[in-house]
Amino acid sequence: MTFEEELRTTVHPLIDGHTHVDQWSPGDLEGLLERARRANIGLIIAAGTTVPSCERTLLLAEANSFIKAGIGMHPADLTGPLDEATAQHLHDLATHAEVVEWSECGLDYMPNSPDKAIQQDALRVQIRMARELDLPLVIHSREADPDTVRILIEEHASDVGGAWHYFGGSMYLAKQAMDIGFYLSLAKPLLREEPLQAVVAQLSLDHLVIETDSYPQPFKKNPLRRTEPWHLPQVAEKLAQLQGVDIETVAEITTTNYLRMLRGRVALI
Numbered sequence: 001m002t003f004e005e006e007l008r009t010t011v012h013p014l015i016d017g018h019t020h021v022d023q024w025s026p027g028d029l030e031g032l033l034e035r036a037r038r039a040n041i042g043l044i045i046a047a048g049t050t051v052p053s054c055e056r057t058l059l060l061a062e063a064n065s066f067i068k069a070g071i072g073m074h075p076a077d078l079t080g081p082l083d084e085a086t087a088q089h090l091h092d093l094a095t096h097a098e099v100v101e102w103s104e105c106g107l108d109y110m111p112n113s114p115d116k117a118i119q120q121d122a123l124r125v126q127i128r129m130a131r132e133l134d135l136p137l138v139i140h141s142r143e144a145d146p147d148t149v150r151i152l153i154e155e156h157a158s159d160v161g162g163a164w165h166y167f168g169g170s171m172y173l174a175k176q177a178m179d180i181g182f183y184l185s186l187a188k189p190l191l192r193e194e195p196l197q198a199v200v201a202q203l204s205l206d207h208l209v210i211e212t213d214s215y216p217q218p219f220k221k222n223p224l225r226r227t228e229p230w231h232l233p234q235v236a237e238k239l240a241q242l243q244g245v246d247i248e249t250v251a252e253i254t255t256t257n258y259l260r261m262l263r264g265r266v267a268l269i
């Protein structure tokens with residue numbers, strides 16, 4: 001299969017709500033953005049994971065009209081407690097006009113992840129900063145859902161809302177997340193995971209957004225298999241199938257949802 005044969009497009013532009021495009025070399029990024037344009041991606045959000053990564057997402061957003069930046073510290077990237085100076089640095093970066101959300105932060109309880117208490121404190125500090133700046137939160141939660149939900153509630157994250165990134169959970173978790181004002185952000189697992197498909201088929205499109213979570217995947221031999229924003233219409237297509245609607249309906253509603261979540265910070269051209 002060639003790129004042209006695999007390419008799906010929508011008339012209504014899609015928003016790739018979560019990517020790590022700052023991790024590409026500038027030369028390779030050019031090709032990625034060109035392929036994204038061919039797929040009619042109207043906006044790409046570059047999520048930050050560390051201070052240097054956040055600085056890069058900001059530079060990218062300044063240089064590209066269809067990239068906007070997220071600022072945040074990824075739980076798996078914490079090397080110790082989130083100290084005051086680093087938090088202040090993130091806060092300062094987040095006041096920039098190109099920043100549209102606090103992204104990404106959360107909890108990651110994989111075996112080699114940082115200490116749980118350190119992660120939880122860092123999440124609380126970041127929720128407080130997001131609330132102070134009125135930025136929606138994009139949440140990472142891996143093997144940690146009950147703690148993530150509890151902290152979001154305790155820290156009043158519903159004041160700003162946001163998206164539950166890479167949603168792969170149960171109907172119970174979906175309801176908990178929606179109850180506190182979070183959209184569920186669906187990525188490529190939707191293409192293959194049947195339990196997730198069964199949950200998503202029962203949800204209202206009004207609570208759903210889509211993303212690719214793109215990051216460089218040189219380990220995949222076939223470049224067409226390396227996840228990039230141009231794969232996003234595949235997620236939209238599967239979502240349309242599960243919901244029994246056409247892909248343009250999915251494009252229109254998920255894009256509207258995302259723009260609503262950003263509360264007018266971005267308008268698509």
Ligand SMILES: [Zn+2]
Nearest residue numbers: 018047104213
């Ligand atoms: Zn991410």
